[in-house]
Amino acid sequence: MAAAPSGPVGPNPPVIAVVGPTGSGKSDLAVHLALELDGEVINADAMQFYRGMDIGTAKISVAERRGVPHHLLDTMDVTEEASVSAFQADCRAAIRDIHSRGKRAILAGGSGLYVRAALDVLEFPGTDPAVRERLEREHAQAGLRPLQERLRSVDPVSADRLGDARRVIRALEVFELTGRPFSSFMPSREYFQPAVQIGLDVDRDVLRDRLAGRVHRMVDAGLLAEVARLDAAGLRRGKTASRALGYAQFLKVLDGESDTASAAEETIVATRQFARRQLTWFRADPRIHWLDWQDPDLVAKAAGICASPASVI
Known part of the structure; x- marks a missing residue:
């Protein structure tokens, strides 16, 4: 297939993002677009930052990358905590590098906030380990409810939206440090630089079956052994990695609390x-161009959208 025009040239061509639910084929489409548009892929899946988390994250293999350079894959140990703000800085640096070499930057991933952090005008408040540690101690001693009630008194929007301890603690930390509710830092839909998003529109029944089949293939490929290796490398100490789909469930197998099935x-x-x-999450963004994930002309249609000036915001 002849390469489609790559759109505006220069130091800041539009960033391309391929988004959608897990199992919809984002990684594959990103590779095809990179081949069509002379691009390079940037990973925007938080769990694929981690070295060794390959089977359970369905990480694209070297062979499947077909020679296309991939950025921000395998950049962290499982003991490290992923940070949206750090990803924003690293991703934008990768975009600048790719564009400086005349290539197209193509994000691929389903971690919605990470995609927004890369594409949109988004401010991240700082952190304070002492404040975080105190709040985590309070949670360990008294549970989540008192923290939720405190958050509701200062930031009812976040209190309604956040249900897990990590995010509630983060929201309270932000309020203590800035005097502003955490919800005030949520992004508006304003691109940091020109961008175009391609969303993969799925048949939900087909996706349900596909996800089940994928998990069974992961088990057959050695997911339990992968979790055991990562457990020995400190997986349980990782606040992000230990909660990953599949890994949390198969740690229970290692502990004798569950079985493989x-x-x-x-x-x-x-x-x-x-x-x-x-x-x-992605349906709420009106800027996304949705395409049928099983359309035989998917790559050509996606490349055409990326090349059209009318598609760029």
Whole structure:
């Protein structure tokens, strides 16, 4: 297939983002677009930052990359905590590098906030380890409810939206440090630089079956052994990596609290729930150009959108 025009040239061509739910084929489409548009891919899946988390994250293999350079894959140990603000800086640096060499930067990933951080005008408040540690101690001693009630008194929007301890603690930390509610830092839909987003529109019933099959293939490929290796490398100490789909469930198998079949079923259920949340997140963004994930002309249509000045915002 002849390469499609790559759109505006110069130091700041539009950033391309391929988004959608897990299992929809984002990585594959990103590679095809990179081949069509002379681009390079930037990973925007938070769990694929981690070295060794390959089977359970369906990380694209070297062969599947087809010679296309991939950035921000395998950049962290499982003991490290992923940070949206650090990703924003690293991703924008990668975009500048790619564009400086006359290539197209193509993001691929389903971590919605990470995609927004890369593409949109978004400010990140600082952190204070002492404040974080005190709040985490309070949580360990008294549970989540008192922290949720405190958050509701200063930031009811975040209190309604956040349900897990990590995010509630972060919201309280931000309020203590800035005097502003955490919800005030949520991004508006304003691109940091010109961009075009391609969303993969899925048949939900087909996706449900596909996700189940994918989990079973992960188990057959050695997911339990991968989790065991990463456990020995400190997986449980990692606040981000240890919660990854599949890894949390199969740690229970290692502990004798579950069996492989039960862990696989729990992973399937959790993955389907995650896919629904991803679809809800991305459907709320009116700037995304949606394409049928199973369209035989998907690559050509996506390349055409990326090349059209009318598609760029």
